Amino acid sequence: MNDEILELAIDLKNKAKVLSVGHERSYVNLNTLIKICEYIEHINNLQPVAWMYPVFHDEKMQFTTDAVTSENIDIHFQSHGSPFKVTPLYKLD
Numbered sequence: 001m002n003d004e005i006l007e008l009a010i011d012l013k014n015k016a017k018v019l020s021v022g023h024e025r026s027y028v029n030l031n032t033l034i035k036i037c038e039y040i041e042h043i044n045n046l047q048p049v050a051w052m053y054p055v056f057h058d059e060k061m062q063f064t065t066d067a068v069t070s071e072n073i074d075i076h077f078q079s080h081g082s083p084f085k086v087t088p089l090y091k092l093d
Helices: 004-020 025-043 073-080
Strands: 050-057 060-066 087-089
Touching: 004 025
Parallel strands: none
Antiparallel strands: 050 060, 050 087
């Protein structure tokens, strides 16, 4: 995730926590805002569990996935000769 978005989410969460103290009417909305910011932080810390990339079978493009780690992803796809974008897949709890 973009570091700037994460910084904004953390800053927004902290401001919402400060504003929620002593303000019962806006407390529910601010709690929702805090939860959204916490979820953004959680998503930012996720690690890919697999990688999706296109392959060709009988001149038709299909997509496949490999459960390879981020440490060896570059070596893996260099050996396969894939010039296509590799998309990380994440598991959300």
